[in-house]
Amino acid sequence: MSNNYIETEPTFKAMNGSIRIGRIFGIPIYINLSFLFILLLFVWVFSQGDEIFGVRIGFLNLDASAEVKYLFGGATAVIFFATILAHELAHSYVAIKYGVKIRHITLMIFGGVASMEEIPSKPGQELRMAAAGPLTSLVIGIISYLMMIVVGGLGSSSVGVEGIEILLGIIGFYNILLAGFNMLPAFPMDGGRVLRSFLSTRMSHVEATKKAVAVAKVMAIAMVAFGILVGFNPILIIIAIFVYIMAKDEERATVISANLEGVTVRQVMTDAVQVVHPDTSVQQLMDVMLATRMMGYPVVDNGLVGIVTLSDTKKVPKNETHLRRVRDIMTVDVVTITPELPATDAVKIMGQRSISRLPVVDFSGRLVGIVTKKDFLKMVQIIEARKVVPVWGQPGWDQFQYQQRPPPPPPPQV
Numbered sequence: 001m002s003n004n005y006i007e008t009e010p011t012f013k014a015m016n017g018s019i020r021i022g023r024i025f026g027i028p029i030y031i032n033l034s035f036l037f038i039l040l041l042f043v044w045v046f047s048q049g050d051e052i053f054g055v056r057i058g059f060l061n062l063d064a065s066a067e068v069k070y071l072f073g074g075a076t077a078v079i080f081f082a083t084i085l086a087h088e089l090a091h092s093y094v095a096i097k098y099g100v101k102i103r104h105i106t107l108m109i110f111g112g113v114a115s116m117e118e119i120p121s122k123p124g125q126e127l128r129m130a131a132a133g134p135l136t137s138l139v140i141g142i143i144s145y146l147m148m149i150v151v152g153g154l155g156s157s158s159v160g161v162e163g164i165e166i167l168l169g170i171i172g173f174y175n176i177l178l179a180g181f182n183m184l185p186a187f188p189m190d191g192g193r194v195l196r197s198f199l200s201t202r203m204s205h206v207e208a209t210k211k212a213v214a215v216a217k218v219m220a221i222a223m224v225a226f227g228i229l230v231g232f233n234p235i236l237i238i239i240a241i242f243v244y245i246m247a248k249d250e251e252r253a254t255v256i257s258a259n260l261e262g263v264t265v266r267q268v269m270t271d272a273v274q275v276v277h278p279d280t281s282v283q284q285l286m287d288v289m290l291a292t293r294m295m296g297y298p299v300v301d302n303g304l305v306g307i308v309t310l311s312d313t314k315k316v317p318k319n320e321t322h323l324r325r326v327r328d329i330m331t332v333d334v335v336t337i338t339p340e341l342p343a344t345d346a347v348k349i350m351g352q353r354s355i356s357r358l359p360v361v362d363f364s365g366r367l368v369g370i371v372t373k374k375d376f377l378k379m380v381q382i383i384e385a386r387k388v389v390p391v392w393g394q395p396g397w398d399q400f401q402y403q404q405r406p407p408p409p410p411p412p413q414v
Protein backbone atom coordinates (compact mmCIF):
# COMPACT_ATOMS: atom_id res chain seq x y z
CA MET A 1 0.00 0.00 0.00
CA SER A 2 1.31 3.42 -0.79
CA ASN A 3 -0.30 6.72 -0.11
CA ASN A 4 0.26 9.61 -2.43
CA TYR A 5 -0.97 13.06 -3.02
CA ILE A 6 -1.70 13.98 -6.57
CA GLU A 7 -0.52 17.40 -7.57
CA THR A 8 -1.10 19.31 -10.77
CA GLU A 9 -1.35 17.12 -13.85
CA PRO A 10 -2.03 13.75 -12.29
CA THR A 11 -0.83 10.77 -14.31
CA PHE A 12 -3.37 8.60 -12.56
CA LYS A 13 -6.76 10.24 -12.41
CA ALA A 14 -8.54 9.36 -9.23
CA MET A 15 -12.05 10.33 -10.29
CA ASN A 16 -12.59 7.85 -13.11
CA GLY A 17 -14.72 4.90 -12.10
CA SER A 18 -15.21 6.04 -8.51
CA ILE A 19 -18.27 6.05 -6.24
CA ARG A 20 -18.78 8.61 -3.49
CA ILE A 21 -19.45 7.03 -0.09
CA GLY A 22 -19.54 10.04 2.22
CA ARG A 23 -17.86 13.13 3.55
CA ILE A 24 -15.48 13.63 6.49
CA PHE A 25 -14.08 17.05 7.60
CA GLY A 26 -16.01 18.32 4.56
CA ILE A 27 -13.87 16.15 2.23
CA PRO A 28 -15.76 13.89 -0.21
CA ILE A 29 -14.63 10.26 0.16
CA TYR A 30 -14.64 8.10 -2.98
CA ILE A 31 -14.14 4.39 -3.56
CA ASN A 32 -12.52 3.40 -6.83
CA LEU A 33 -13.74 0.23 -8.54
CA SER A 34 -10.15 -1.10 -8.49
CA PHE A 35 -10.42 -0.90 -4.71
CA LEU A 36 -13.26 -3.47 -4.63
CA PHE A 37 -10.91 -5.95 -6.31
CA ILE A 38 -8.19 -5.36 -3.72
CA LEU A 39 -10.80 -5.60 -0.92
CA LEU A 40 -11.81 -9.08 -2.11
CA LEU A 41 -8.14 -10.03 -2.39
CA PHE A 42 -7.61 -8.98 1.23
CA VAL A 43 -10.69 -10.91 2.41
CA TRP A 44 -9.07 -13.97 0.87
CA VAL A 45 -5.56 -13.20 2.19
CA PHE A 46 -6.86 -12.64 5.73
CA SER A 47 -9.09 -15.71 5.80
CA GLN A 48 -6.24 -17.93 4.53
CA GLY A 49 -3.28 -16.27 6.27
CA ASP A 50 -1.19 -18.19 8.80
CA GLU A 51 1.34 -16.41 10.98
CA ILE A 52 4.48 -14.30 10.73
CA PHE A 53 7.03 -13.60 13.51
CA GLY A 54 4.76 -15.49 15.92
CA VAL A 55 1.78 -13.20 15.25
CA ARG A 56 -1.25 -14.67 13.52
CA ILE A 57 -2.01 -12.61 10.41
CA GLY A 58 -4.91 -14.74 9.19
CA PHE A 59 -7.72 -16.98 10.30
CA LEU A 60 -6.30 -20.23 8.83
CA ASN A 61 -5.73 -21.87 12.24
CA LEU A 62 -8.99 -20.65 13.77
CA ASP A 63 -11.04 -23.69 14.73
CA ALA A 64 -14.09 -22.70 12.69
CA SER A 65 -15.87 -23.36 9.40
CA ALA A 66 -14.69 -21.77 6.13
CA GLU A 67 -17.75 -19.45 6.20
CA VAL A 68 -16.81 -18.09 9.64
CA LYS A 69 -13.19 -17.57 8.48
CA TYR A 70 -14.39 -15.59 5.46
CA LEU A 71 -16.73 -13.58 7.68
CA PHE A 72 -13.83 -12.65 9.96
CA GLY A 73 -11.64 -12.01 6.88
CA GLY A 74 -14.29 -9.65 5.51
CA ALA A 75 -14.69 -7.75 8.79
CA THR A 76 -10.90 -7.41 9.09
CA ALA A 77 -10.55 -6.15 5.50
CA VAL A 78 -13.22 -3.47 6.06
CA ILE A 79 -11.62 -2.33 9.33
CA PHE A 80 -8.17 -2.34 7.71
CA PHE A 81 -9.36 -0.04 4.93
CA ALA A 82 -10.98 2.22 7.53
CA THR A 83 -7.52 2.56 9.09
CA ILE A 84 -6.07 3.46 5.66
CA LEU A 85 -8.74 6.14 5.44
CA ALA A 86 -7.64 7.37 8.90
CA HIS A 87 -4.07 7.61 7.54
CA GLU A 88 -5.24 9.80 4.63
CA LEU A 89 -7.45 11.90 6.92
CA ALA A 90 -4.42 12.58 9.14
CA HIS A 91 -2.53 14.01 6.13
CA SER A 92 -5.59 16.01 5.13
CA TYR A 93 -6.23 17.34 8.62
CA VAL A 94 -2.73 18.84 8.82
CA ALA A 95 -2.97 20.16 5.25
CA ILE A 96 -6.30 21.89 5.99
CA LYS A 97 -4.66 23.53 9.03
CA TYR A 98 -2.11 25.07 6.63
CA GLY A 99 -4.89 26.35 4.41
CA VAL A 100 -4.62 23.72 1.66
CA LYS A 101 -7.90 22.65 0.04
CA ILE A 102 -8.50 18.90 -0.23
CA ARG A 103 -10.57 18.06 -3.30
CA HIS A 104 -11.30 14.46 -2.33
CA ILE A 105 -9.90 11.28 -0.82
CA THR A 106 -10.12 8.16 -2.97
CA LEU A 107 -9.55 4.60 -1.83
CA MET A 108 -8.01 2.71 -4.74
CA ILE A 109 -5.82 -0.25 -5.60
CA PHE A 110 -2.71 1.29 -3.98
CA GLY A 111 -4.51 2.29 -0.80
CA GLY A 112 -5.57 5.87 -0.30
CA VAL A 113 -4.99 9.01 -2.30
CA ALA A 114 -5.71 12.48 -0.93
CA SER A 115 -6.00 14.91 -3.81
CA MET A 116 -4.80 18.34 -2.75
CA GLU A 117 -4.93 21.69 -4.51
CA GLU A 118 -1.25 22.12 -3.72
CA ILE A 119 1.37 20.73 -1.38
CA PRO A 120 2.55 23.16 1.32
CA SER A 121 6.01 24.17 0.09
CA LYS A 122 7.35 25.42 3.43
CA PRO A 123 9.66 22.62 4.62
CA GLY A 124 8.24 22.43 8.14
CA GLN A 125 4.66 22.27 6.89
CA GLU A 126 5.32 19.55 4.32
CA LEU A 127 7.22 17.55 6.95
CA ARG A 128 4.35 17.64 9.45
CA MET A 129 1.77 16.86 6.78
CA ALA A 130 3.77 13.92 5.38
CA ALA A 131 4.64 12.47 8.80
CA ALA A 132 1.05 12.66 10.13
CA GLY A 133 -0.08 9.64 8.04
CA PRO A 134 2.58 7.08 9.01
CA LEU A 135 2.41 8.32 12.61
CA THR A 136 -1.35 7.64 12.66
CA SER A 137 -0.79 4.15 11.21
CA LEU A 138 1.91 3.46 13.81
CA VAL A 139 -0.34 4.57 16.69
CA ILE A 140 -3.25 2.46 15.38
CA GLY A 141 -0.84 -0.47 15.01
CA ILE A 142 0.50 -0.21 18.56
CA ILE A 143 -2.98 0.22 20.09
CA SER A 144 -4.24 -2.84 18.15
CA TYR A 145 -1.32 -4.92 19.40
CA LEU A 146 -1.92 -3.88 23.00
CA MET A 147 -5.63 -4.69 22.64
CA MET A 148 -4.68 -8.07 21.13
CA ILE A 149 -2.55 -8.83 24.21
CA VAL A 150 -5.41 -7.81 26.53
CA VAL A 151 -7.94 -9.98 24.64
CA GLY A 152 -5.44 -12.88 24.58
CA GLY A 153 -5.04 -12.53 28.34
CA LEU A 154 -8.75 -13.23 28.88
CA GLY A 155 -7.97 -16.91 28.31
CA SER A 156 -11.33 -17.48 26.61
CA SER A 157 -11.68 -20.52 24.37
CA SER A 158 -14.66 -19.21 22.38
CA VAL A 159 -14.22 -18.86 18.62
CA GLY A 160 -15.57 -15.30 18.73
CA VAL A 161 -12.96 -14.06 21.24
CA GLU A 162 -10.12 -15.88 19.47
CA GLY A 163 -11.30 -14.41 16.15
CA ILE A 164 -11.23 -10.87 17.60
CA GLU A 165 -7.73 -11.54 18.97
CA ILE A 166 -6.52 -12.53 15.48
CA LEU A 167 -8.35 -9.54 13.93
CA LEU A 168 -6.53 -7.14 16.27
CA GLY A 169 -3.21 -8.83 15.44
CA ILE A 170 -3.80 -8.41 11.68
CA ILE A 171 -4.79 -4.74 12.02
CA GLY A 172 -1.74 -4.14 14.22
CA PHE A 173 0.69 -5.95 11.91
CA TYR A 174 -0.50 -4.33 8.66
CA ASN A 175 -0.67 -0.82 10.15
CA ILE A 176 2.91 -1.05 11.42
CA LEU A 177 3.95 -2.44 8.02
CA LEU A 178 2.07 0.43 6.33
CA ALA A 179 3.81 3.00 8.54
CA GLY A 180 7.23 1.49 7.80
CA PHE A 181 6.66 1.09 4.06
CA ASN A 182 5.38 4.65 3.67
CA MET A 183 8.44 6.01 5.42
CA LEU A 184 10.76 4.58 2.74
CA PRO A 185 12.44 7.60 1.09
CA ALA A 186 10.62 6.95 -2.19
CA PHE A 187 9.25 10.37 -3.16
CA PRO A 188 6.32 11.13 -3.50
CA MET A 189 5.59 8.55 -0.80
CA ASP A 190 5.49 10.02 2.72
CA GLY A 191 9.12 9.19 3.55
CA GLY A 192 10.26 10.87 0.35
CA ARG A 193 8.35 14.04 1.28
CA VAL A 194 9.97 14.00 4.71
CA LEU A 195 13.35 13.69 2.95
CA ARG A 196 12.57 16.58 0.59
CA SER A 197 11.46 18.89 3.39
CA PHE A 198 14.64 17.99 5.31
CA LEU A 199 16.76 18.77 2.21
CA SER A 200 14.79 22.00 1.62
CA THR A 201 16.21 23.44 4.82
CA ARG A 202 19.71 23.34 3.30
CA MET A 203 19.12 24.02 -0.43
CA SER A 204 16.50 25.44 -2.82
CA HIS A 205 13.12 23.76 -3.18
CA VAL A 206 13.93 22.71 -6.76
CA GLU A 207 17.32 21.21 -5.85
CA ALA A 208 15.77 19.41 -2.88
CA THR A 209 13.05 17.99 -5.15
CA LYS A 210 15.62 16.84 -7.74
CA LYS A 211 17.68 15.07 -5.05
CA ALA A 212 14.58 13.44 -3.50
CA VAL A 213 13.46 12.28 -6.96
CA ALA A 214 16.92 10.81 -7.66
CA VAL A 215 16.70 8.80 -4.41
CA ALA A 216 13.13 7.74 -5.31
CA LYS A 217 14.28 6.40 -8.69
CA VAL A 218 16.93 4.26 -6.99
CA MET A 219 14.29 3.06 -4.50
CA ALA A 220 11.89 2.21 -7.32
CA ILE A 221 14.55 0.14 -9.09
CA ALA A 222 15.41 -1.56 -5.78
CA MET A 223 11.70 -2.36 -5.25
CA VAL A 224 11.46 -3.95 -8.70
CA ALA A 225 14.62 -6.00 -8.04
CA PHE A 226 13.24 -7.04 -4.65
CA GLY A 227 9.83 -7.83 -6.15
CA ILE A 228 11.38 -10.11 -8.77
CA LEU A 229 14.35 -11.69 -6.97
CA VAL A 230 13.05 -12.09 -3.41
CA GLY A 231 9.76 -13.88 -4.01
CA PHE A 232 7.69 -12.66 -6.93
CA ASN A 233 5.58 -9.70 -5.77
CA PRO A 234 3.59 -8.02 -8.56
CA ILE A 235 2.02 -5.39 -6.23
CA LEU A 236 5.48 -4.15 -5.20
CA ILE A 237 6.48 -3.89 -8.87
CA ILE A 238 3.34 -1.90 -9.72
CA ILE A 239 3.99 0.45 -6.77
CA ALA A 240 7.59 0.93 -7.96
CA ILE A 241 6.40 1.96 -11.44
CA PHE A 242 3.85 4.28 -9.81
CA VAL A 243 6.58 5.87 -7.64
CA TYR A 244 8.87 6.33 -10.65
CA ILE A 245 6.23 8.05 -12.79
CA MET A 246 4.83 10.20 -9.96
CA ALA A 247 8.32 11.29 -8.86
CA LYS A 248 9.18 12.41 -12.40
CA ASP A 249 5.81 14.20 -12.74
CA GLU A 250 6.28 16.11 -9.55
CA GLU A 251 9.90 16.99 -10.39
CA ARG A 252 8.67 18.47 -13.67
CA ALA A 253 5.86 20.39 -11.96
CA THR A 254 8.32 21.81 -9.42
CA VAL A 255 10.83 22.87 -12.11
CA ILE A 256 8.05 24.53 -14.11
CA SER A 257 6.61 26.49 -11.20
CA ALA A 258 10.07 27.56 -9.97
CA ASN A 259 11.14 28.84 -13.40
CA LEU A 260 7.86 30.61 -14.12
CA GLU A 261 8.01 32.63 -10.92
CA GLY A 262 7.34 36.28 -11.73
CA VAL A 263 6.18 35.48 -15.28
CA THR A 264 2.68 36.52 -16.32
CA VAL A 265 0.43 35.02 -18.97
CA ARG A 266 0.96 38.10 -21.18
CA GLN A 267 4.66 37.24 -21.59
CA VAL A 268 3.90 33.71 -22.78
CA MET A 269 0.69 34.06 -24.80
CA THR A 270 0.36 34.37 -28.56
CA ASP A 271 -1.45 37.62 -29.21
CA ALA A 272 -2.07 37.35 -32.95
CA VAL A 273 -4.89 34.86 -32.55
CA GLN A 274 -6.49 33.08 -35.47
CA VAL A 275 -10.20 32.95 -34.63
CA VAL A 276 -13.19 31.35 -36.35
CA HIS A 277 -16.86 32.31 -36.53
CA PRO A 278 -19.51 29.92 -35.17
CA ASP A 279 -21.15 29.74 -38.61
CA THR A 280 -17.96 28.56 -40.31
CA SER A 281 -18.44 25.06 -41.75
CA VAL A 282 -16.37 22.22 -40.33
CA GLN A 283 -14.79 21.78 -43.77
CA GLN A 284 -13.66 25.44 -43.80
CA LEU A 285 -12.35 25.02 -40.25
CA MET A 286 -10.22 22.10 -41.36
CA ASP A 287 -8.87 24.20 -44.27
CA VAL A 288 -7.88 26.88 -41.73
CA MET A 289 -6.18 24.19 -39.65
CA LEU A 290 -4.23 22.98 -42.64
CA ALA A 291 -3.10 26.53 -43.43
CA THR A 292 -2.15 27.59 -39.89
CA ARG A 293 -1.27 24.20 -38.38
CA MET A 294 -2.83 25.09 -35.00
CA MET A 295 -4.80 22.46 -33.11
CA GLY A 296 -7.44 24.73 -31.55
CA TYR A 297 -9.19 28.06 -32.20
CA PRO A 298 -11.29 30.46 -30.14
CA VAL A 299 -14.75 30.89 -31.64
CA VAL A 300 -15.68 34.57 -31.76
CA ASP A 301 -18.99 36.27 -32.53
CA ASN A 302 -19.08 39.71 -30.82
CA GLY A 303 -16.86 38.25 -28.12
CA LEU A 304 -15.67 34.79 -27.23
CA VAL A 305 -18.44 32.18 -27.52
CA GLY A 306 -16.49 28.93 -27.49
CA ILE A 307 -13.39 27.00 -28.44
CA VAL A 308 -12.98 24.36 -31.14
CA THR A 309 -10.17 21.82 -31.51
CA LEU A 310 -9.03 19.14 -33.93
CA SER A 311 -10.55 16.43 -31.75
CA ASP A 312 -13.97 18.16 -31.98
CA THR A 313 -13.88 17.82 -35.78
CA LYS A 314 -13.55 14.04 -35.43
CA LYS A 315 -17.11 13.92 -34.07
CA VAL A 316 -18.38 14.79 -37.56
CA PRO A 317 -18.69 12.02 -40.19
CA LYS A 318 -16.41 12.69 -43.18
CA ASN A 319 -19.30 13.24 -45.62
CA GLU A 320 -21.02 15.84 -43.39
CA THR A 321 -18.16 18.30 -42.90
CA HIS A 322 -19.71 20.70 -45.45
CA LEU A 323 -23.07 20.66 -43.70
CA ARG A 324 -22.06 20.93 -40.06
CA ARG A 325 -20.95 24.19 -38.49
CA VAL A 326 -18.41 25.09 -35.85
CA ARG A 327 -21.23 26.02 -33.42
CA ASP A 328 -22.44 22.39 -33.49
CA ILE A 329 -19.16 20.92 -32.32
CA MET A 330 -17.46 23.65 -30.27
CA THR A 331 -17.03 23.63 -26.49
CA VAL A 332 -19.13 26.48 -25.08
CA ASP A 333 -18.18 26.19 -21.44
CA VAL A 334 -14.78 27.85 -21.87
CA VAL A 335 -12.34 28.56 -19.06
CA THR A 336 -10.63 31.90 -19.67
CA ILE A 337 -7.75 33.68 -17.97
CA THR A 338 -6.53 37.27 -17.85
CA PRO A 339 -3.14 38.47 -19.20
CA GLU A 340 -2.07 39.58 -15.71
CA LEU A 341 -2.53 36.09 -14.20
CA PRO A 342 0.75 34.55 -12.94
CA ALA A 343 1.93 31.87 -15.39
CA THR A 344 2.17 29.32 -12.57
CA ASP A 345 -1.56 29.73 -11.86
CA ALA A 346 -2.39 29.21 -15.54
CA VAL A 347 -0.34 25.96 -15.57
CA LYS A 348 -2.19 24.86 -12.44
CA ILE A 349 -5.59 25.50 -14.06
CA MET A 350 -4.55 23.52 -17.14
CA GLY A 351 -3.41 20.62 -14.97
CA GLN A 352 -6.52 20.55 -12.80
CA ARG A 353 -8.93 20.72 -15.72
CA SER A 354 -6.84 18.61 -18.12
CA ILE A 355 -6.94 21.29 -20.83
CA SER A 356 -3.97 22.25 -22.96
CA ARG A 357 -5.19 25.58 -24.39
CA LEU A 358 -6.63 28.66 -22.66
CA PRO A 359 -8.02 31.80 -24.31
CA VAL A 360 -6.85 35.03 -22.67
CA VAL A 361 -9.44 37.81 -22.24
CA ASP A 362 -9.04 41.30 -20.82
CA PHE A 363 -11.23 42.86 -18.11
CA SER A 364 -13.90 43.80 -20.66
CA GLY A 365 -14.17 40.19 -21.88
CA ARG A 366 -12.36 40.89 -25.18
CA LEU A 367 -10.13 38.14 -26.53
CA VAL A 368 -6.50 39.31 -26.43
CA GLY A 369 -4.55 36.09 -26.87
CA ILE A 370 -4.27 32.35 -26.48
CA VAL A 371 -1.83 30.27 -24.51
CA THR A 372 -1.00 26.56 -24.72
CA LYS A 373 0.80 24.13 -22.45
CA LYS A 374 3.60 23.98 -25.03
CA ASP A 375 4.10 27.76 -24.78
CA PHE A 376 4.81 27.41 -21.05
CA LEU A 377 7.18 24.48 -21.55
CA LYS A 378 9.11 26.44 -24.20
CA MET A 379 9.32 29.42 -21.84
CA VAL A 380 10.67 27.18 -19.05
CA GLN A 381 13.34 25.75 -21.38
CA ILE A 382 14.45 29.21 -22.46
CA ILE A 383 14.57 30.55 -18.90
CA GLU A 384 16.58 27.50 -17.78
CA ALA A 385 19.01 27.89 -20.69
CA ARG A 386 19.68 31.60 -20.21
CA LYS A 387 20.28 31.33 -16.47
CA VAL A 388 23.65 32.81 -15.63
CA VAL A 389 25.86 31.36 -12.96
CA PRO A 390 27.32 34.43 -11.21
CA VAL A 391 31.02 34.57 -10.45
CA TRP A 392 31.83 36.96 -7.65
CA GLY A 393 33.72 39.99 -8.93
CA GLN A 394 33.46 38.98 -12.60
CA PRO A 395 31.76 41.44 -14.96
CA GLY A 396 28.01 41.09 -14.73
CA TRP A 397 27.78 39.34 -11.37
CA ASP A 398 25.86 42.27 -9.93
CA GLN A 399 23.33 41.93 -12.72
CA PHE A 400 22.59 38.32 -11.86
CA GLN A 401 19.24 39.17 -10.33
CA TYR A 402 18.28 41.11 -13.43
CA GLN A 403 19.48 38.40 -15.82
CA GLN A 404 17.36 35.76 -14.12
CA ARG A 405 14.23 37.71 -14.84
CA PRO A 406 12.45 37.34 -18.15
CA PRO A 407 12.31 40.33 -20.49
CA PRO A 408 9.72 43.04 -19.78
CA PRO A 409 6.31 42.39 -21.32
CA PRO A 410 5.66 43.73 -24.82
CA PRO A 411 3.03 46.46 -25.08
CA PRO A 412 -0.45 44.96 -25.43
CA GLN A 413 -1.57 44.62 -29.04
CA VAL A 414 -5.13 44.14 -30.03
Ligand SMILES: [Zn+2]
Binds near residue numbers: 004087133134
Ligand atom coordinates in the same frame (compact mmCIF):
# COMPACT_ATOMS: atom_id res chain seq x y z
ZN1 LIG B 1 0.59 8.61 3.66
